[in-house]
Amino acid sequence: MDPFDGPESHKIKLEASAEEACVPWSRFSAWLECVCVVTFDLELGQAIEKTSICYLSFPDSYSGCLGDTQFSFRLRQSVGRVSGSWFGEEDKYNRDAPLILQKELAHFYGYVYFRQVKDVSVKRGYFQKSLVLVSRLPYVQLFQSLLQIIAPEYFEKLEPCLEAVCNEIDQWPPPVPGQTLNLPVMGVVMQNLLPAPMVLPTIHELDLFKCFQSVLIHLQMLWELMLLGEPLVVMAPSPTISSETVLALVSSICPLRYCCDFRPYFTIHDSEFKEYTTRTQAPPNVILGVTNPFFIKTFQCWPHVLRLGEVKMSGDLPKQVKVKKLAKLKTLDTKPGIYTAYKTFLHKDKALIKRLLKGIQRKRPSEVQSAILRRHLLELTQSFIIPLERYLASLMPLQRSVTPWKTPPQIRPFSQDEFMATLDHAGPQLTSMLKGDWMGLYKRFFRSPNFDGWYRLRHREMTQKVECLHLEAVCDSVTEAVLDGKCKYWTSRRAIEMVRLTHIILQCIVS
Numbered sequence: 001m002d003p004f005d006g007p008e009s010h011k012i013k014l015e016a017s018a019e020e021a022c023v024p025w026s027r028f029s030a031w032l033e034c035v036c037v038v039t040f041d042l043e044l045g046q047a048i049e050k051t052s053i054c055y056l057s058f059p060d061s062y063s064g065c066l067g068d069t070q071f072s073f074r075l076r077q078s079v080g081r082v083s084g085s086w087f088g089e090e091d092k093y094n095r096d097a098p099l100i101l102q103k104e105l106a107h108f109y110g111y112v113y114f115r116q117v118k119d120v121s122v123k124r125g126y127f128q129k130s131l132v133l134v135s136r137l138p139y140v141q142l143f144q145s146l147l148q149i150i151a152p153e154y155f156e157k158l159e160p161c162l163e164a165v166c167n168e169i170d171q172w173p174p175p176v177p178g179q180t181l182n183l184p185v186m187g188v189v190m191q192n193l194l195p196a197p198m199v200l201p202t203i204h205e206l207d208l209f210k211c212f213q214s215v216l217i218h219l220q221m222l223w224e225l226m227l228l229g230e231p232l233v234v235m236a237p238s239p240t241i242s243s244e245t246v247l248a249l250v251s252s253i254c255p256l257r258y259c260c261d262f263r264p265y266f267t268i269h270d271s272e273f274k275e276y277t278t279r280t281q282a283p284p285n286v287i288l289g290v291t292n293p294f295f296i297k298t299f300q301c302w303p304h305v306l307r308l309g310e311v312k313m314s315g316d317l318p319k320q321v322k323v324k325k326l327a328k329l330k331t332l333d334t335k336p337g338i339y340t341a342y343k344t345f346l347h348k349d350k351a352l353i354k355r356l357l358k359g360i361q362r363k364r365p366s367e368v369q370s371a372i373l374r375r376h377l378l379e380l381t382q383s384f385i386i387p388l389e390r391y392l393a394s395l396m397p398l399q400r401s402v403t404p405w406k407t408p409p410q411i412r413p414f415s416q417d418e419f420m421a422t423l424d425h426a427g428p429q430l431t432s433m434l435k436g437d438w439m440g441l442y443k444r445f446f447r448s449p450n451f452d453g454w455y456r457l458r459h460r461e462m463t464q465k466v467e468c469l470h471l472e473a474v475c476d477s478v479t480e481a482v483l484d485g486k487c488k489y490w491t492s493r494r495a496i497e498m499v500r501l502t503h504i505i506l507q508c509i510v511s
Helices: 007-022 026-031 052-056 140-157 159-169 208-212 216-227 239-251 273-277 294-298 350-361 366-394 416-426 438-445 449-483 492-510
Strands: 034-039 067-076 107-118 126-135 180-185 188-193 232-235 261-263 286-290 304-307 337-340
Touching: 026 159, 034 052, 034 159, 052 067, 052 107, 067 140, 067 239, 067 261, 107 140, 126 140, 140 159, 140 180, 140 188, 159 180, 208 216, 208 239, 208 366, 216 239, 216 337, 216 350, 216 366, 216 438, 232 239, 232 294, 239 261, 239 286, 350 366, 366 416, 366 438, 366 449, 416 438
Parallel strands: 232 286, 232 304, 261 286
Antiparallel strands: 034 126, 067 107, 107 126, 180 188, 304 337
């Protein structure tokens, strides 16, 4: 119990909790922004489909998706909309969640279940409808699993079924990192572990091996492109492959946050189409997942293009795509491959590739292959980040320099040259066996949006830590002075009020 919390503060907290529970759809909004039903109408289609969500909810006609298809997209929040909770309460989720699972403040995720089946009663000859869950949470596996339960029922029973599902979601407890939640829906209980910091993610994990099986020998190159925030186009035969590949690439540098924009599924109707396809300036730092062959001509000026096809087998092993020159990216029948002139800084991990390929021959389960792949990428990213974290910690002022009678000491500025000098004795070679030009990779990383985002976040956290230490020193000093009777200008009551105020400020900084 907090020594400064009296009965009144506990009463206020209880009243606030009760009031929050009474707000309509407050629990629903903790998980979802809304649920959309998008129907294609041959006559009114263009009149209806004026928003990005509508266009992104249908595969391109080139995809030829028959039956049921699932994929996801990400779109920018409209200008002028206020970010944050609908109901005004402070969102504490992001404070405890790992970076990769935090709520998006400027973007929405869309999780799509699309059905296209023959229907002679429709002029077009096909029934085409999508059920879309829109959320700020990057819980790919959870929401796609939820759609697998509710979408088939919705297509049979329509609105009453959807209304019942929304009411059930409104009874779910809010997402809390570190807790296993039981989420009942339509007679099924989904049990999900929401990871706490420093725990491997579980609720949003993709089948990494399935996503990367045709590019295993180029995994090192793709990891470096993600680390450096390089512009990349992923051309795939379907929105499912497109969205899963883009999300897998973004997650490959976990636990480092990918600070650039990324669109798992992107169409020519997207509101940022002109912004991302202009040739008057360098391509933006963004990953785009596309399926329309039109983009092959549009993105010829982009430095990196990953062209994927349906996975083909060469004997027992998936056929690996080749690295090709960008000049060959001209025709609509472009073959699968990585079109780039990029040269990797680090050597390939041949032992990992050999282990994964042997796993295929031995019929090792895809889940195990993905776990091996995820572990390798995690350790590789950590080996790269640990020297940066170690150097950053050395920039913090010593605790003995924090005194109550002076302003908080400043954090020393980040010096790239000073950091590079530490690599000889405290570099990534201590934790990684990979050889190559690590220093060249760091120099390139310093110019990337990912370094800027990482440094800003860590510097803010360090500044808050110094401010907390300074306020604690002030609080302790005032308390000690009053108890020793050395302070003539403070009454005991006033001193207690000062300590209480300092404690409240500390709580605000921490939160």
